Amino acid sequence: MENGFFDKVEDNAAVRIWAETQQEKGDSLTEGYVSELWDFTRVSVTQNNLQEMKKIWGQWDNEIKRLFYCHYGDLPYLLDVKIDELLFRALVQYWNSAYSCFTFGKVDLVPTIEEYTALIRCPKIQVDRIYSKTANGPAFSKRLMNITGMSKQWVTARIKQKGGCRYIPWRNLRDLILAHPDKKKSVDVFALSIYGLVIFPKALRHIDEAVSDLFNRLGKGTTPVPAILAETFKSLNACRRVGEGRFIGCA
Template sequence: MENGFLDKVEDNAAICVWSKKTQSGKGDSLAGGYTSELWNYTRISVTQNSLQELTVIWDHWNDETEQLFNSSFGDLTYLLDIKVDERLVRAIAQFWNPGYDCFTFGRVDLVPTIEEYTALLRCPKIQVDKVYSRAVNVPTFVKKLMNITGISEQWVTARIKQKGESKCIPWKNLQELILGHPDARKKVDVFALSIYGLVIFPKALGHVDEATSDLFDRLDKRVTPVPVILAETFRSLNACRRTGEGRFIGCVQLLLAWFHSHFWKIDKVSYRVLSENYSPLKEVATTLRRDDISEEKWLVILQNIREEDIEWRAPWLLPDEILYRFRNFDWVLLLGIWGAVGYAPLMVLRQYGSRQFIPATQGLAEFEYSYKDNGYKKKIQKITNAWDQTRRMKRLAVGPMTTPE
């Protein structure tokens, strides 16, 4: 994808004027008189795959193999070490706002951003503007697995299973490949595919979903996985909140890493960025935190959040430019592996250390669809084309505490 955004970096003040005018003219994401149909409490399951076998494999690799992995996939393995506090996750989910695709803690809006997740993963080979899109003519699951694993069609075909509406391959079969594969490069790739399927997109427990392999098969073309990860995180939260229950199938480890980076004052654990090789995921994984706080207590804490309790700009966030919209859209479109959704970075400018102003959000609440929907292929093409026409804004740095204008 061409770097068409490079000559479309705009001034903060000009965007502020545009955003206020657009919001005033088009209206809000939620129409006037809107009545929320969300459940007062969402019963959300955070059931995860056991990652012990992945951890054991990683711990037994030599330095050369680990370096081979890190040079391609960045800090991905630190996700294996992040302890999942299910009570905290269930509490956080209660504050997800599908009307704006963000968390709303009282008067405070926050959301994981593309820039933040990119900084967390520290993946050296991705191009931030080269996005994944579900191909119209998708190669078969067998062909994708053959390409990733380097194993014969007969072996792959014999191990594919049907789980619900999706085809999958069991983790135990991928584990066998990792332990016995003679090709170090392929061994590393299968290990990374397993992390994507068991940790980042854990839809079918104990299995790697076909859609995950479609994304993974594009990573060697320097496609960024970040918008995909965000899309499925937001879509899963939306589904759970709208129905009042469900299982969260986004990456809970990344979500917790993001949360702790902004709410370390509550944890009473500070972050210190000491060098250019600093890894925020490593710090989150190795930092001891209380794990005896009940879900009810977390709900009370989050309901009473004050602006001064929040570290608005994560200490490890470095970019001076913010992707904030596309040419024909007032916000950002995210293509996932199972569907698409939008989000509005202008709602959370304080997370970039910039001054907050009124964001343009009209149409955001209605923009979400599944790849099972009729006509989804045309929509995918429209979104893919939109990524060729991105708009970025210069970050206007202000003091650590800012207030909306």
Template structure:
């Protein structure tokens, strides 16, 4: 999602060939052993994230990638909010190395604006910025507005979400510490799906009405397990503790 990351859009077939070759030669992880258990790669997959957020079947010509030349941040905010350029530019801030708009400004907009559709659009933009792609605490950054502004074209955000998950986890791994700053809800649901035997979670077969995220929200939090206990559990995982295929996958 950073500037320049998707500045060049290449042919999908060429990218797929490159990805498959790289995976065969080097594996998925950027760091050796980053997301592996024994010799099995546990990186979340595109298919899993697609099922988790219930996206339609992926169309290769609708995958989101950042356009080399697109509308300015202020123009996108004007399109989404319907507010004037003066209103928008007065609220844009520099935060965490990128241009952002504070959540409190969008919250005030949601509470006061008479147009229901605009309220919903701005609330959805806030979810993208605060939950799915959090970067600067309490702010919605410029890159998120680009992704959100193109949702009407039915672009598929799964690849961008997976890439940001991968990058954030690798950054924590390289530093040996740190906080995961991408969509923690998706990662937590993925985690529970593969390590369900650890918590004795019931095996849930996929159905049209079943949503792993809804089940996660409805599941009481285990506040009685300390961080140290979780570390002990994970460090002592055995092969039989892991479900290699998410039980809700088709």
């Protein structure tokens, strides 16, 4: 315990030295760079309708809810977060893509891993096990079979393709949650739906293939927080770069 404490002290000292160096020598951007934020960005924050998910959660008894909290933390609270669209659109105007932060005059603010970890608050997460997509992971259908506990025929019949991406419709998962005889599998599918519809809402009312890959690792203690943070930065940068777009991420 004592050694662990001193390790953290050394880490903090290294961060302080780095910060002092940055103040003396400046940042890593091109010399003469000026941060310009006056361009207007037309951003859409269209969300999935979450009423059906709220209804399912409200119908569950305390036993199932405790099972959910044990494995997936405080995700259900995201269902009740009300997004102020006008405020969000105004906030995007201050996103500084060069520094990946919000710039308000001389003040910079940025969402952090610590804040996102506190928001999700899941006891199963191991902060040192960061998610990264493997080159030769299991197929989409295989992952869905593992998550849902359903047969290959059931899964493949419900996978849809839009453009170059594959999805499974929320309505199919909703029906499965309501009818599944295994409570743990119902909880798993409900959690997958939150990740697909609230945290990574790429296609409205559909759960993206990429989400299933991340979700399939959560049982091993992998933390999704850096992926959530990276998707937030990626989406904000994309909207600012083209001057418009739909924000894709956990608003």
